[in-house]
Amino acid sequence: MHERILIVEDEQDVAELLRYNLGKAKYRTLTAQSGEEAIEVVRCQTPALVLLDIMLPGLDGWEVCRTLRESNHGKSVPIIMLTALSSEEARIQGLTLGADDYVSKPFSMRELLLKIRKSIDRQQTLNMIMAKAQEQDTSLRYLVHELKNSMNVIGGFSALALQKGEAQNYLRMINAAAIHADSLLDNASLLSRIENQRGLLPMEPIDIGAMVEEVAAVFRDTAKNRHIEIIVVNNKSSLIMGNSTAVRQVLMNLLSNAVKYNRFGGKVWMIVEGIHDGINISIMDEGCGIPSDAIPKIFDKFYRADGTEPIKGAGLGLYIVKLLMEAMGGKIFAKSKTGVGSTFTLSFLKSNTCLEYPDKNEEKVAHIL
Numbered sequence: 243m244h245e246r247i248l249i250v251e252d253e254q255d256v257a258e259l260l261r262y263n264l265g266k267a268k269y270r271t272l273t274a275q276s277g278e279e280a281i282e283v284v285r286c287q288t289p290a291l292v293l294l295d296i297m298l299p300g301l302d303g304w305e306v307c308r309t310l311r312e313s314n315h316g317k318s319v320p321i322i323m324l325t326a327l328s329s330e331e332a333r334i335q336g337l338t339l340g341a342d343d344y345v346s347k348p349f350s351m352r353e354l355l356l357k358i359r360k361s362i363d364r365q366q367t368l369n370m371i372m373a374k375a376q377e378q379d380t381s382l383r384y385l386v387h388e389l390k391n392s393m394n395v396i397g398g399f400s401a402l403a404l405q406k407g408e409a410q411n412y413l414r415m416i417n418a419a420a421i422h423a424d425s426l427l428d429n430a431s432l433l434s435r436i437e438n439q440r441g442l443l444p445m446e447p448i449d450i451g452a453m454v455e456e457v458a459a460v461f462r463d464t465a466k467n468r469h470i471e472i473i474v475v476n477n478k479s480s481l482i483m484g485n486s487t488a489v490r491q492v493l494m495n496l497l498s499n500a501v502k503y504n505r506f507g508g509k510v511w512m513i514v515e516g517i518h519d520g521i522n523i524s525i526m527d528e529g530c531g532i533p534s535d536a537i538p539k540i541f542d543k544f545y546r547a548d549g550t551e552p553i554k555g556a557g558l559g560l561y562i563v564k565l566l567m568e569a570m571g572g573k574i575f576a577k578s579k580t581g582v583g584s585t586f587t588l589s590f591l592k593s594n595t596c597l598e599y600p601d602k603n604e605e606k607v608a609h610i611l
């Protein structure tokens with residue numbers, strides 16, 4: 243238990259009796275002797291429940307209840323009104339103003355404790371349901387964001403094919419985007435699974451050089467429209483351990499950013515290089531860069547750095563990249579200088595490294611679970 247309960251009561255002996263009994267029932271208590279003080283305590287200390295007397299000096303309990311329900315801090319805190327007024331009208335007025343329950347003085351402490359527990363439990367269940375709904379909303383936004391990217395590719399290349407009559411070339415890109423959109427739909431629950439740390443991403447060896455080339459090819463024509471060149475540097479073919487849908491998604495999100503935040507005529511490098519026990523892939527651009535104070539926040543859900551508003555975005559791409567990398571036991575680093583460009587580096591374990599050290603791999607799988 244140990245939840246904090248605010249007692250709003252100007253009669254010292256009643257307040258003391260409540261504090262004593264709530265303490266015995268393992269609650270922590272806060273006290274306020276006037277309506278104004280109660281509103282301030284709720285604002286600063288967000289109690290789990292408010293026990294609210296009606297007859298108070300200054301603002302009375304009705305006003306306090308109304309003010310709390312209209313404020314951000316107090317709109318969902320459970321309120322039990324506690325008063326000598328026992329008429330039906332008083333009871334109805336309290337409940338109409340948004341109180342959760344009503345107890346008349348003199349009251350039974352056992353009954354009051356039961357009502358307190360019930361109100362707190364109900365609120366906690368409600369909070370859980372709200373968090374779940376928000377999570378689902380995030381998954382939906384993610385899906386819309388990514389499907390929109392695929393639809394842009396499909397729309398763009400089919401228009402070019404019609405315009406230039408070089409269908410064969412563009413059909414390859416359209417097909418790749420359609421396959422990606424399809425796998426996105428197959429993985430619609432991926433994000434919420436990973437967010438809940440419940441999902442285990444099936445891992446497999448991936449030829450990362452080939453996948454980098456494949457993703458670069460999808461973006462090359464779009465980039466050309468702004469005279470941006472995508473250069474792949476990959477000296478030898480390397481196998482990493484990952485989930486191919488997730489790795490493709492990560493590369494697409496980073497390359498899409500490197501192109502859209504780049505300057506007209508800029509370059510993007512995708513560099514695959516071996517490090518001691520793994521493979522690093524760096525995506526480097528010559529774009530606007532990211533201010534140093536924004537870098538720690540760019541992986542947060544819905545975050546967009548100041549100044550990037552004119553460029554379309556949902557602030558979800560990097561959040562998803564980070565979740566997917568964590569789910570695969572990989573890492574991501576960002577370096578940037580405003581006016582010069584940004585580099586995002588992905589770090590994966592080599593496929594053969596995982597096979598040589600099965601314990602290490604098991605540890606990572608356990609972490610995802």
Ligand code: ADP
Pocket residue numbers: 495499500503504527529530531532540545546547548550554555556557558559560561584
């Ligand atoms: P989105 O691009 O949809 O806004 P992201 O999560 O992909 O969302 O990126 C978050 C923010 O990080 C972007 O809004 C932008 O401010 C910044 N950012 C990401 N990648 C780059 C980049 N390559 N160059 C400059 N800024 C970037």
